[in-house]
Structure formats: structure tokens, C-alpha cells
Amino acid sequence: MTARDEVLRRVRSALTDRAPVPAVARDYRQAGSQPVDLELFVARLIDYRASVHRHSGSGVAAAIAGILAGRSRRRIVVPDGFPTEWLPDLPLLREPLTVTELDQADGVLTSCAVAVAETGTIVLDASPGQGRRALSLVPDYHLIVVRSHQVLAIVPDAVAALDPCRPLTWISGPSATSDIELNRVEGVHGPRTLDVLLVS
Amino acid sequence: MPTASPGVGQLHAERGFPEAAREAVADAQLRRNLGNATATIRAKRQQVVDELPDWAELRAAGAAIKDEVLAHLDRYLLQLEQQVSARGGTVHWARDATEANRIVTDLVRATGACEVVKVKSMATQEIGLNEALAEAGIEALETDLAELIVQLGRDRPSHILVPAIHRNRSEIREIFLREMAGVDPALTDEPAALAEAARGYLRQRFLTAQVAISGANFAVAETGTLAVVESEGNGRMCLSLPRTLITVLGIEKLLPTWRDLEVFLQSLPRSSTGERMNPYTSMWTGATEKQDFHLVLLDNGRTATLADPRGRSALRCIRCSACLNVCPVYQRTGGHAYGSVYPGPIGAVLSPQLTGVAANPTLPFASTLCGACYDVCPVAIDIPSMLVHLRAKVVQDARARHRLPSPERVAIAAAAWTMREPRRWTRALRALRLGRPLSRRRSLPPPLSAWLDARDLPQPPEQSLRDWWVQR
Numbered sequence: 001m002t003a004r005d006e007v008l009r010r011v012r013s014a015l016t017d018r019a020p021v022p023a024v025a026r027d028y029r030q031a032g033s034q035p036v037d038l039e040l041f042v043a044r045l046i047d048y049r050a051s052v053h054r055h056s057g058s059g060v061a062a063a064i065a066g067i068l069a070g071r072s073r074r075r076i077v078v079p080d081g082f083p084t085e086w087l088p089d090l091p092l093l094r095e096p097l098t099v100t101e102l103d104q105a106d107g108v109l110t111s112c113a114v115a116v117a118e119t120g121t122i123v124l125d126a127s128p129g130q131g132r133r134a135l136s137l138v139p140d141y142h143l144i145v146v147r148s149h150q151v152l153a154i155v156p157d158a159v160a161a162l163d164p165c166r167p168l169t170w171i172s173g174p175s176a177t178s179d180i181e182l183n184r185v186e187g188v189h190g191p192r193t194l195d196v197l198l199v200s
Numbered sequence: 201m202p203t204a205s206p207g208v209g210q211l212h213a214e215r216g217f218p219e220a221a222r223e224a225v226a227d228a229q230l231r232r233n234l235g236n237a238t239a240t241i242r243a244k245r246q247q248v249v250d251e252l253p254d255w256a257e258l259r260a261a262g263a264a265i266k267d268e269v270l271a272h273l274d275r276y277l278l279q280l281e282q283q284v285s286a287r288g289g290t291v292h293w294a295r296d297a298t299e300a301n302r303i304v305t306d307l308v309r310a311t312g313a314c315e316v317v318k319v320k321s322m323a324t325q326e327i328g329l330n331e332a333l334a335e336a337g338i339e340a341l342e343t344d345l346a347e348l349i350v351q352l353g354r355d356r357p358s359h360i361l362v363p364a365i366h367r368n369r370s371e372i373r374e375i376f377l378r379e380m381a382g383v384d385p386a387l388t389d390e391p392a393a394l395a396e397a398a399r400g401y402l403r404q405r406f407l408t409a410q411v412a413i414s415g416a417n418f419a420v421a422e423t424g425t426l427a428v429v430e431s432e433g434n435g436r437m438c439l440s441l442p443r444t445l446i447t448v449l450g451i452e453k454l455l456p457t458w459r460d461l462e463v464f465l466q467s468l469p470r471s472s473t474g475e476r477m478n479p480y481t482s483m484w485t486g487a488t489e490k491q492d493f494h495l496v497l498l499d500n501g502r503t504a505t506l507a508d509p510r511g512r513s514a515l516r517c518i519r520c521s522a523c524l525n526v527c528p529v530y531q532r533t534g535g536h537a538y539g540s541v542y543p544g545p546i547g548a549v550l551s552p553q554l555t556g557v558a559a560n561p562t563l564p565f566a567s568t569l570c571g572a573c574y575d576v577c578p579v580a581i582d583i584p585s586m587l588v589h590l591r592a593k594v595v596q597d598a599r600a601r602h603r604l605p606s607p608e609r610v611a612i613a614a615a616a617w618t619m620r621e622p623r624r625w626t627r628a629l630r631a632l633r634l635g636r637p638l639s640r641r642r643s644l645p646p647p648l649s650a651w652l653d654a655r656d657l658p659q660p661p662e663q664s665l666r667d668w669w670v671q672r
Contacts, residue, residue: 006295010205012274017509028261103403159461164458172479175431175432176479185391189403189406
């Protein structure tokens with residue numbers, strides 16, 4: 001008998017009582033039930049140590065260039081498919097890139113898939129403009145451009161909007177650890193600085 | 201019914217809980233560390249839970265979703281296997297820890313790598329994977345900060361979420377200075393400096409690693425998607441950079457549908473680190489970005505736990521550790537006293553069921569039954585009731601294995617006989633009055649003196665209730 005057969009046999013034998021279980025009651029707040037609060041989104045981002053910039057209308061590329069200049073970040077990785085009208089006038093690193101090149105870059109600029117206001121979360125799904133996972137991981141600085149219509153209210157909204165078969169990265173603030181005396185300390189392995197540009 | 205197959209691995213110790221705990225509570229530094237840390241996390245958890253208007257509903261849904269998975273686990277396991285395979289992953293099944301270790305070791309050997317990077321995984325701690333790999337000449341580098349501290353300190357994890365909670369910052373600094381190659385000798389004990397040291401030490405290993413081993417917090421049967429919930433970014437490093445990824449998953453970690461994640465992505469971060477959301481959650485389905493992906497499904501006593509209808513809800517556990525942080529016993533003894541990688545309240549009901557009560561007879565008694573764990577559990581596991589149920593199992597198991605009755609059993613049998621007959625009982629109560637002079641003594645002869653170690657001898661009343669009642 002293979003291990004597979006044996007484990008399945010054990011499971012079935014453990015469940016011979018086949019006690020019926022009640023249907024799952026979903027009485028918690030459902031997707032689509034809550035209004036989106038952009039101010040809450042901004043506040044939550046700031047609470048988890050991301051910096052937030054806001055911009056409306058055209059001139060996004062200049063806004064991006066301004067943020068990067070403010071951070072003294074010059075050599076920036078930009079994924080394939082990032083909107084050309086947003087590209088800042090800077091030396092941009094495009095794919096293909098080795099892991100060493102990513103490590104030596106000053107930072108990475110991406111768009112996103114969706115965001116969650118209640119938790120200050122931004123989700124990347126490796127779609128055009130967001131890059132493969134290593135791109136938003138290895139450089140020490142990450143600037144994410146979020147369009148205000150991408151911001152959803154609560155976590156169920158995001159789960160409903162995302163494609164489960166894409167590689168997903170949910171980001172809530174820069175990397176941190178709570179392993180030393182259970183105090184949150186920023187800056188371990190992911191990008192230690194996270195900036196968000198919210199575009200309406 | 202065929203006998204259930206017990207789990208093996210880092211799930212029990214030679215010393216029982218009372219003996220181990222006695223030593224632990226005398227360690228003032230440990231108690232200080234734990235007291236500070238758990239008080240901090242309790243406050244944070246309460247704050248973010250109070251923010252949610254639908255916490256009770258999320259909790260109820262979480263319990264129901266997990267019960268659904270457990271009730272049809274065979275079906276969901278097959279669905280998960282099919283989905284992962286269809287997306288280019290390879291699924292392996294392991295009956296126990298030994299088999300899982302063999303599967304993982306063979307997979308690593310097949311790549312030719314002699315070192316692997318690891319994301320924190322309780323399942324791999326449970327099976328003693330690092331030790332098994334070491335025996336095969338493969339170095340496993342822990343990348344989670346706390347696991348790294350435990351590994352460098354040649355220690356054992358004492359908490360399921362924060363394995364190095366028993367260490368304070370100056371102890372961590374000492375470990376790094378002693379064991380971390382290339383560390384700055386002027387390292388301070390500021391948490392930021394310690395985190396920076398870990399970053400420098402691990403970064404090159406991440407960027408060059410060929411093989412990674414992880415666990416997973418959730419596996420969605422409907423889509424084959426796995427999820428890792430983390431804070432530091434070491435998970436992202438291990439999951440996305442190496443060519444080969446091996447994930448060890450306890451079979452109870454499944455969810456039926458993709459939608460079910462909407463519940464747990466709210467309840468897990470708030471219950472575990474007391475945050476609205478943890479910094480990074482990674483999700484992937486099958487072989488991603490040209491990686492080789494292997495999923496090892498682990499039984500190791502889970503089916504034995506499943507077989508007990510009154511114990512199986514322990515498998516709902518999502519390893520948040522809220523129960524540990526709120527437990528008055530855990531706070532004073534720490535995790536090592538439980539002798540299992542699953543300590544605290546959940547450990548007291550899960551470890552004995554994974555191993556069988558014969559290997560863990562003291563854990564069900566390692567509790568005051570205060571119920572604080574049940575209150576905070578995001579999947580509403582009724583730990584106190586389960587502890588009482590397991591206590592009965594311990595007694596029944598002991599009875600089945602021993603010929604001679606214990607003194608406790610003789611005393612209980614005598615009391616039962618006395619209480620069975622009303623006149624016998626009344627006579628016994630009257631006789632108790634004669635014991636009043638005895639109760640004025642502070643001590644009793646052994647073995648009864650042991651009973652008085654933590655109790656006062658009660659004073660029998662002048663008149664039994666029955667006599668008083670009859671007189672009225």
C-alpha cells in the first residue's frame with residue numbers, strides 16, 4: 001500500500017462517524033458591503049511605516065521623479081508593462097536582470113493589483129507593471145503607484161478581486177520582525193523603505 | 201476499529217510537565233522575559249480585535265470552515281493534490297515524521313545541493329527535519345529571525361510563533377556575538393541592530409540558495425493555492441528566489457475554497473502578532489516562475505487526532521499562538537516545560553493526541569482550566585472541555601496498561617462505594633465530625649501529606665447538611 005493510500009485509508013477510517021457539520025454561516029462583513037475610505041487607507045499605511053504621497057491628474061511621471069529624488073534613489077528597476085507615461089526621467093533598469101543586479105539597484109518602482117483600505121495593504125500579482133516576485137523583493141526601496149479606484153474597503157473585497165492562480169504578494173508596510181521581545185522592529189529582509197503614490 | 205497511528209518526532213519529552221515546570225518557574229529571567237513579551241502582545245491583540253465589528257462572526261465562520269475541511273478531509277486532500285499537480289507541482293504523502301524526512305532528504309539530494317534555506321515551519325520542527333538533513337550531510341539554515349536565534353543558540357523553540365520568546369535582547373546579542381560568522385564585535389542589544397545583523401548574515405545566502413524548504417499556513421483545495429503569512433521577508437526570499445521549493449504541510453492545514461481565505465487573513469494576523477495585517481503574505485499555485493515545486497503532505501498523528509470526535513477540533517488550529525500568550529500557566533513555565541514543539545494550551549490538547557496519551561500523560565493536566573485560551577481562539581477550539589476529556593483518556597489508558605490499581609484509584613473506588621448508598625453516606629458524614637480534631641493539625645502522614653502540598657485541609661462542619669436539614 002502506498003503512503004497515499006494509507007493516509008487516505010486512515011482519514012476515511014477516522015471519519016466513519018461522518019457526523020454532519022453545519023453549513024458555514026458567513027455573517028461577517030461581506031465583499032461589496034463596505035464603503036471605501038481613502039483617508040483610512042492613507043492613515044493605515046502611515047501607521048505601518050509606509051510613506052504616502054498623493055497626486056491627482058496628469059504629471060504622474062514628474063511626481064514619481066520627485067519622490068525618488070527626495071529619497072536620493074537613482075538607479076531604479078522598472079518591470080515590463082509599467083505604464084510608459086509614468087516613467088520618470090532617470091536611469092531605469094529593465095529586465096532581464098540578475099539577482100546581483102537587483103541587489104545593486106537603488107530601488108524598484110511598480111504598480112499594483114488591488115489595495116485594502118482597512119488594513120493598509122497593497123497586493124501585487126505579477127501582472128504587467130508589477131514584475132516577477134524577485135523584482136519587488138531584492139531592492140532595498142520600493143515605490144508602489146496605487147490608483148485610487150484600485151483601493152477596496154476590506155479583505156474580502158481583495159480576495160474576491162484577485163486571481164488565485166497568479167503569484168500573489170500582499171504587502172502591509174516595510175518588512176518587520178516581532179521576534180525580539182515581541183516589539184515590532186522595521187527592516188529585515190524585504191525592502192526596508194516603502195513609499196506609496198496614491199493617484200486619483 | 202484499527203488502532204490509530206501515532207505521530208513521532210519532537211512531540212514529547214522524557215520529563216513530565218510537573219517536573220519540568222518546577223525547574224522553569226524558578227528561572228526568574230525566563231519569567232521576566234515571558235511576562236513582558238506576552239503582556240505586550242495581549243494588549244496589541246485586544247486592540248486590533250476590538251477594531252473589528254464582526255470578530256465574533258469571523259470566529260464562528262473560521263470554526264465552521266475548519267470543521268467542514270476536517271469532516272471531508274479525504275475529498276479535499278484529493279482535490280488539493282489534483283490542483284497542485286495540474287499546475288506543475290509534485291505531491292508526496294508521508295505517513296509519519298520519518299517518512300517525511302526521507303522524502304525531503306531524497307528531494308534535496310536529487311538537486312545536488314548540500315545546503316538549504318528554510319522558512320519557519322512548525323511542521324518541520326515537529327518532524328525534526330533539520331536533524332535528519334544534517335545526518336545526510338545537508339545543512340539547513342533557518343532564516344526566520346527567531347528560528348535563527350534558536351539555531352545559533354543550539355536551543356529548542358519555546359513558542360509556536362515567536363520561538364525565541366524565552367530570550368531577551370541581551371541574550372540574543374550574546375548568541376550573535378558568539379555564533380554568527382562575520383558579526384560586528386561592537387554589536388549592541390538594540391533590536392534594530394540585532395535585526396540588521398541578521399539581515400547582513402542571511403542576505404548572501406538568500407541570493408545564492410538553490411533549494412528552499414517551507415511550511416504553509418493555508419492550502420486551498422479548490423485552486424491548489426498555498427499561502428505563507430510572515431513578517432520579515434525571509435519567506436518571500438525563500439519562496440521566490442531558489443530553483444527548487446519543497447513545502448511540508450500538515451494535512452489539517454487545508455481550506456475548502458479560495459473565498460475562505462477572506463476569514464483567516466483577518467483572524468490570523470490579529471490573533472498572532474496583534475496587527476491588522478502582517479507585512480508579507482505570499483500565495484502561489486503549483487510550479488511558479490519556472491520553479492520546481494514539491495508538496496509533502498504530512499500525517500504524523502493527525503489522522504489519530506481526527507479519529508476522536510471529541511478531540512478532532514484541535515485540528516482547527518491555525519497556529520496563531522493567542523492561547524499561549526493568554527495562558528497563566530504558559531506565562532510562568534515557558535514552552536520548554538511542555539516537552540513538545542507545540543506547547544501551551546493548544547499543545548496540551550494537540551501533542552497528546554498526535555502521539556497518543558501514553559507518550560504525553562501529563563500535558564492534559566498542565567492547566568487550571570481557566571478558559572482564557574478558549575476565549576481568544578480565532579477558531580473557537582473548546583480547549584478546557586478537551587483537556588477534561590483527555591484527562592479521562594489518560595486515566596483509562598493507564599488503567600488498561602497497569603495490573604495493580606494506583607492508590608488514587610483505590611481511594612476513588614472507596615469513595616464511590618460509600619456514596620452509592622444513602623445510609624452509608626450519611627454514616628460517613630457523621631464519622632467525619634470525629635475527624636474535626638484531626639483537621640486542626642497542619643499536616644498529615646504521607647502519602648496524604650503530598651495532597652496537602654498545595655491545599656489546606658478543609659474543616660468538617662459541626663453538623664452535616666443532612667442532619668441540619670432533618671432538624672429544620
